Amino acid sequence: MEFEPVIGLEVHAQLKTKTKIFCNCSTSFGAPPNTHTCTVCLGMPGALPVLNKKVVEYSLRAALATSCKINRESRFARKNYFYPDLPKGYQISQYELPIAEHGFLEIEAHGRKKKIGITRIHMEEDAGKLTHDPDRPFSMVDFNRTGVPLIEIVSDPDIRSPEEAGAYLRQLRSIVRYLDICDGNMEEGSFRCDANVSIRPVGSETFGTRAELKNLNSFKHVEKALHYEIIRQKEILVENGQVVQETRLWDPDKNTTTSMRSKEEAHDYRYFPDPDLLPLVIDDNWINDVRKSLPELPSAKTKRFIKDFSLSSNNAETLTSGRELAEYFEECTKQFPNPKQVCNWIMGPLMALLNAEGKTISEAPVSASDLAELLKLIDNGIISNKIAKTIFEEMAQTGKAAKQLVKEKHLVQVTDVSAIEEVVSNVLTACPKEVESYKNGKTKLLGFFVGQVMKETKGKANPKIVNEILKEKLK
Numbered sequence: 001m002e003f004e005p006v007i008g009l010e011v012h013a014q015l016k017t018k019t020k021i022f023c024n025c026s027t028s029f030g031a032p033p034n035t036h037t038c039t040v041c042l043g044m045p046g047a048l049p050v051l052n053k054k055v056v057e058y059s060l061r062a063a064l065a066t067s068c069k070i071n072r073e074s075r076f077a078r079k080n081y082f083y084p085d086l087p088k089g090y091q092i093s094q095y096e097l098p099i100a101e102h103g104f105l106e107i108e109a110h111g112r113k114k115k116i117g118i119t120r121i122h123m124e125e126d127a128g129k130l131t132h133d134p135d136r137p138f139s140m141v142d143f144n145r146t147g148v149p150l151i152e153i154v155s156d157p158d159i160r161s162p163e164e165a166g167a168y169l170r171q172l173r174s175i176v177r178y179l180d181i182c183d184g185n186m187e188e189g190s191f192r193c194d195a196n197v198s199i200r201p202v203g204s205e206t207f208g209t210r211a212e213l214k215n216l217n218s219f220k221h222v223e224k225a226l227h228y229e230i231i232r233q234k235e236i237l238v239e240n241g242q243v244v245q246e247t248r249l250w251d252p253d254k255n256t257t258t259s260m261r262s263k264e265e266a267h268d269y270r271y272f273p274d275p276d277l278l279p280l281v282i283d284d285n286w287i288n289d290v291r292k293s294l295p296e297l298p299s300a301k302t303k304r305f306i307k308d309f310s311l312s313s314n315n316a317e318t319l320t321s322g323r324e325l326a327e328y329f330e331e332c333t334k335q336f337p338n339p340k341q342v343c344n345w346i347m348g349p350l351m352a353l354l355n356a357e358g359k360t361i362s363e364a365p366v367s368a369s370d371l372a373e374l375l376k377l378i379d380n381g382i383i384s385n386k387i388a389k390t391i392f393e394e395m396a397q398t399g400k401a402a403k404q405l406v407k408e409k410h411l412v413q414v415t416d417v418s419a420i421e422e423v424v425s426n427v428l429t430a431c432p433k434e435v436e437s438y439k440n441g442k443t444k445l446l447g448f449f450v451g452q453v454m455k456e457t458k459g460k461a462n463p464k465i466v467n468e469i470l471k472e473k474l475k
C-alpha cells in the first residue's frame with residue numbers, strides 16, 4: 001500500500017515590540033534574570049493586564065500579509081495549566097475567537113506552486129524560562145520573558161512532504177521579516193515551529209492519527225524530523241500497528257524522535273474568556289491604515305524582479321529572500337542598469353565575501369553604489385573582469401573606492417593595440433611548436449596563447465583585443 005504524509009505546522013513568532021503584551025516591562029533580551037518584571041507579568045493577585053496596541057497592529061500586519069479574514073471582534077482566553085515558568089497558573093491566549101482566520105500562503109516545492117491554508121492567527125503571551133543545572137538540586141526560573149508577545153500561526157493540514165514544510169516555513173519567515181514584526185531567528189527561538197504529522201493511504205479522505213513534534217530549532221531539523229517520523233509511522237502501519245497520538249521530541253544528535261507525553265486535549269486546559277480583558281474590537285479604518293502601511297511582500301517582489309529585470313525565478317527568489325538584499329540589488333541596478341551582471345556579482349563575489357566573514361547584507365563592506373562604480377569600470381573597458389574581482393576584495397578590506405584602487409595599483413586595462421601586438425608577437429616567437437600545431441588544425445590552442453599573453457601583461461590586456469590580434473597573427 002502507498003502512504004502519503006499529512007502535515008500541519010504551528011509557528012510561534014515573537015513580536016518585536018519594545019514592551020510586553022499586557023504591561024510596560026521591556027522585552028529586550030539578555031538582561032539579568034528577573035529584572036524585567038512587574039506585578040502584572042509576575043501574576044500578583046489583583047494586578048490587571050492592559051493590552052499593548054502595537055501587538056494588535058503587528059498581528060494585523062501578519063494577518064493581512066497572509067490574506068486572513070480579520071475578526072472585527074476577538075477575545076482573549078485563559079489557558080490553564082501548572083508549570084513553574086507560568087506564574088499566573090494560566091497563559092493568556094486566544095481560543096474561540098482569534099484575531100484572524102482563513103488565510104493562505106503560496107509556496108513552491110518540487111517545482112510546483114501550491115497554496116497552503118492558514119487556519120488561524122492568534123495573540124498570546126510567552127512563558128518564563130527555566131534553567132536546570134545538573135549539579136544543583138534545584139532549577140531556576142527567569143520571568144523576563146513572561147508576557148513577551150507572540151503570535152501563533154496555525155496552518156491547515158495541507159502540507160504533503162518535508163520539503164513543502166520547509167518551503168512554507170521559509171516563506172512565512174521571510175514575510176514576518178519583511179513586515180518587520182519578528183526577527184525570525186529559529187536558533188534563538190524567536191521563530192519556533194511545532195510540526196504535526198500523520199500518514200494515510202493514498203486516496204484516503206480521512207486523516208490518520210498524528211504526532212506533534214517539538215524541539216525543532218532550525219529548518220533542517222524540521223525537515224529531518226518529519227522524514228524520520230514519516231518512516232516511523234509507516235513502519236507501524238505496515239505491521240498493522242496503531243500510531244498513538246502524542247507529543248514527540250526531536251533529538252538532533254541521534255536524528256530520532258522520542259515520546260515525550262501523550263497529547264493533552266483542549267478540555268484539559270479549561271479554556272474560558274479572560275474576565276480581566278475586554279473583547280477586542282477592530283474597526284475598518286484601522287485595518288485600512290495597516291493595509292496601506294504594508295511593504296511590497298516577497299512573492300510580489302519576486303514576480304516584479306522576474307518581469308522588470310528578466311531574472312530567472314531562482315535568482316529572483318534568492319535576491320528577494322530578504323528585504324535588505326533586494327534593496328541592495330535595486331540600488332546597484334539603478335546606478336548600473338545591467339541587472340544580470342549585478343545579480344551575478346551579488347550571488348558570486350559578494351555572497352562569498354559575506355559568508356566568509358559571517359556578515360549579513362546590511363553589514364556588507366562594499367556598498368551598492370561602490371559595487372556599481374566597479375561594474376562601470378569593467379563596462380568601460382578600463383579593467384578586466386578578473387582584475388575587478390581582485391579590486392573588489394581590496395575594496396572590502398580597505399573601504400577605498402574602485403577608481404582609486406585602480407589608479408594606485410596601476411591596474412588600468414591595456415587597450416592599446418600596438419602594445420598588445422608586441423606582447424602577442426613575443427609570445428608567438430617563444431612558442432614555435434604550439435604555433436605549428438595550431439596551424440595544423442589544433443585551434444583549441446588559442447586559449448593557451450591568450451593565457452600566455454594575459455600572464456605577460458599581469459591580466460591587464462583587454463581579452464577581446466588579445467583574441468582578435470592572435471587570430472589575425474595566426475592566420
Ligand code: ADP
Nearest residue numbers: 006007008009155156157196197198207208210
Ligand atoms: P492542537 O490544539 O492540539 O494544537 P489543532 O487542531 O490546533 O490541535 O491542530 C494543530 C495542527 O495540527 C494544525 O496545524 C493542523 O493542521 C494539524 N493537524 C490536525 N490534524 C492533523 C492530522 N491528522 N495530521 C497532521 N496534522 C494535523
Ligand code: MG
Nearest residue numbers: 010154194212
Ligand atoms: Mg497546538
Ligand code: ZN
Nearest residue numbers: 023025038041
Ligand atoms: Zn511586567
